Amino acid sequence: MDDFDFPRLLYLVILGAAVIGWLLAENRQNLGSTLRMALAWVLIFVGAIAGYGLWQDVRQEIAPRQAVLEDGARIAVPQGPSGHYHLTAEVNGTPIRFLVDTGASDMVLTLEDARRAGLAVENLAFVGSARTANGVVSTASAVLDEIAIGPLSFDRVRVSVNGGEMSDSLMGMSFLRRFGRIEIANGALILEP
Known part of the structure; x- marks a missing residue:
């Protein structure tokens, strides 16, 4: 990574850790349920990214272009x-x-x-x-x-x-x-x- 990307990545990691820490602190009584919900959202996010990455290939099959x-x-x-x-x-x-x-x-x-x-x-x-x-x-x-x-x-x-x-x-x-x-x-x- 170049110097421009590293500070941005560090910021996102700190922000993510803060959000996750807050969620865990707020939902410590229902920790199992909270983790399952977080996992579901992670899988949805990963699925959306995979779908976006495959869209060019799918679109070429459905509606091929010159x-x-x-x-x-x-x-x-x-x-x-x-x-x-x-x-x-x-x-x-x-x-x-x-x-x-x-x-x-x-x-x-x-x-x-x-x-x-x-x-x-x-x-x-x-x-x-x-x-x-x-x-x-x-x-x-x-x-x-x-x-x-x-x-x-x-x-x-x-x-x-x-x-x-x-x-x-x-x-x-x-x-x-x-x-x-x-x-x-x-x-x-x-x-x-």
């Missing part, structure tokens, strides 16, 4: 519970969650995600149209300054902004073509530059 592997040479996107692949990218510095959709021609932002990425959606011209599962929707074309996924960065990315209702932004083929290899293996979508 990972950048091999110094940015590969990006692994785990399959979600719905069977789809969701990837989070920094769009103009803002994290946006995309549904990876190899059936979509373009990269498409929802109105909300476009606003969050800094696009002035009220100034966009929604003159285009796209046929979706929900019918035909109006679209506007825009250019994003930067999209970053881990250490990979892409400048001046053309996107469409969907004027209709859409639950997730889509990462379609116009963006996915920027990767040298796309593979689905062992429950993960692997993107390689």
